[in-house]
Amino acid sequence: MQTLLSYSDVKTAAERVAGHVRPVAIAPGGPDGEGGGGPEVFFALEFLQHTGSFKARGARNFLRAHHEAGTLPAAGVTIASGGNAGLACAWAAREQGVRATVFLPVSAPKVKVDRLRGYGADVRLVGAEYAEALAACEAFAAESGALxxxxYDHPLIAAGAGTLMEEIRQRVPGLDTVVVSVGGGGLFAGVATAARHHGVRTVAVEPENxxxxxxxxxxxxxxxVPVDSVAADSLGARRASAAALxxxxxxxxxxxxxxxxxIVRARRALWHDHRLAVEHAAATALAALTSPSGGYRPAPGERVCVVLCGANTDPSDLAF
Structure with missing residues (x-):
């Protein structure tokens, strides 16, 4: 079966983003990571990435590839986003010296809107959810000529996200399993593609709704699918990409x-137990290991890395 994303795509992306993104930091994931016969759990602190999420990797790869090909138009780049992808696109566009026009649903968190404007993006709030912002973005691209x-649904974006897995594997020798949150599937597709190459299991975690x-x-x-979750601002894609499937x-x-x-409980635990303030999308991955109603149960001795993918959140609700 021919794949929609290959390991060579991830390796090429790694060369493009090297020196332009922050290498991921790895931290022990609590008592289970300290021995005692249970699984060894680690956290990949990707929320420390530029713009506060893994999305910077795909955005950098996307714009750099178009720059190399000479296909960056004078009208710049445009994107629809729940917030994090827009931040990454605006950051990468600023680094590349091109304009960014970002479409978000009106429900996008103010903290993300403010940061987007701080990166110099033209921010346009359209519709109640991501799908409506995407339709407006597509119309703008057709009219303006913007790229x-x-x-999430682009091979350069997914391949860029997959570079995270290359770094995790280098920092956690003998890794058995990587756990990632899934929205539209860009992070998952890239990470799973690289993980498969290295014989590592991938656990894809989504909110029930x-x-x-x-x-x-x-x-x-x-x-x-319907979209209704506390993590919908980052994981609220109506459909997964073909590459993710x-x-x-x-x-x-x-x-x-x-x-x-x-998800809410896992996010609060990350703050109270580790002083890590992350968004609900990041906590979704950890909830797979901590939820009593299912999820994923690692075997004793299994080496597991949970990707904490973003921290563009208002942490005021964590203090109680």
Missing amino acids: ASHA CRALHAALEAGRPVD DAARQGDVRSVLVPDAE
Whole structure:
């Protein structure tokens, strides 16, 4: 079966982003990471990345590839986003010296809107959810000639995200499993592609009511799903990418769902136990290990790395 994303795509992306993104830091993930016969759990602190999320990797790869090909138009780049991809696009555009026009749903957190404007982006708030912002972005690209990027559904974006897995593997020798949150599937597709090459299992975690990848696996094709979760600002894609579905069908991949209550609990635990203030999307990955209602249960001695993918959040609700 021909894949939609290859390991060579990830390796090429790693060369493009080297020296321009922050290498991921790894931290022990609490008592389970300190021995005692249980699994060894680590956290990949990717929320320390430029713009506060892994998205900087894909944005840098996307714009640099177009720069190398001479296909960056005078009208700049445009993207629709729940927030994080827009931040990354605006940051990468500023680094590349081109304009960025970013479309967000009106529900986007103010902290993300303010940061976007700080990067010099032209921010346009359209619609109640990501799909409506995307339609407006596509119309703008057709009218203006701006280069259309995507929050997750593009091979250059997914390959850039996959560079994270290359760094994790270098820092956690003998890694068995990597756990990632899934929205539209860009991070998952890139990480799973690299993980498969190295014989590492990938656990794809979604909120129960933002299950685009899970639904695609059940249907055998990408399908539209309802979006209703505390993590919807980052994980609220209506459908998973074809590349994500393709990656989920190969290698050792587990798809699990977690309820919002467990996502909230995991986010608070990260703050109270580790002083890590992350957004709900990042906590979704950890909820797969901590939720009593299912999720993923590592075996004794299994080396597991949980990707904490973003921290563009208002932390005021963590103090209680």
